[in-house]
Amino acid sequence: AQSVTQPDIHITVSEGASLELRCNYSYGATPYLFWYVQSPGQGLQLLLKYFSGDTLVQGIKGFEAEFKRSQSSFNLRKPSVHWSDAAEYFCAVGAGGTASKLTFGTGTRLQVTL
């Protein structure tokens, strides 16, 4: 069975600083990987996804993620964080070779200080 680990429950960064959120997955085949963001009181919004090809994936809001098969990781990065990026971030892996059944990590809450 697939699984996702987000080791950091809570991260605080200063506005303008760079950000990296960690995600490690466990899956036997080529994974389908996603990052979602959840603002307070809102549903989940897709930031970016990886299915195949270029291992560096660009998403919305200036986010990017890099797939590293050797490390089973799919870390999310942003070069300069804005106060509006404060939210909870979820990494997910698609099950069974499709994206239809997602397994989510437990999330990382990002706090941005001014």
Place this chain on the structure above:
Amino acid sequence: NAGVTQTPKFRVLKTGQSMTLLCAQDMNHEYMYWYRQDPGMGLRLIHYSVGEGTTAKGEVPDGYNVSRLKKQNFLLGLESAAPSQTSVYFCASSTQPTGLETQYFGPGTRLLVL
């Protein structure tokens, strides 16, 4: 184009009461899903549907029933609510799995069972 909508937004139930959560999508998606979100546990799949008239169990189906009588609607029922079902419930939808589809989420329903 409203995307995925959920009704109600918030509900308080007493133990043993029943209720139905409604999810509607206007994107003509084949697949629909119900998740629950609990602190420190990410999102867990309750039930899902691969098309009108079909349903299937997810990771945590006990205590819930679902129906997909119309393609655009996916209902989640609690026949006898328990405090352990206090959670935030999210509905999502997607196209048929091609390896490229994305799940689109509703804004959530917050349920408190006393």
